[in-house]
Amino acid sequence: MRPTQWTWKYEDADGRALAGDNAVFPTQSDAETWIGEAWRGLRERGVENAHLWADGARVYGPLSLRPAD
Template sequence: MVWTWRYEKADGTVVAPDSGQAEEFAGQGDAETWIGENWKQLTEDGVDRAVLLDDGREVYTMSLHED
């Protein structure tokens, strides 16, 4: 299994962050740790939410904003 994040604007438009973050992870925990360490940079790059994908299947969507 390959775990990845898809980055979106608030309206659902898929975006690529300016920093070019395109990571693949061996497990869900690794992906969640990574997003926890990098969400602030992603929001600075214009990302509003992230969608966790397991081999392309949507697992969940989360806002990257603190409110």
């Protein structure tokens, strides 16, 4: 069965959970496209890393939101 709800969870530089925007995406591709567009704004709010979740199970992370050197 395919996941139906893809979400991001965020953490600060110390690994503490941060409140997110609670956006829900219908596909992994939609979620990944969104983070690719929104990461700068998330960084401005103190988000250091993001974790992708599908139907309550972690898919991957941490994904650093720091720009590449």
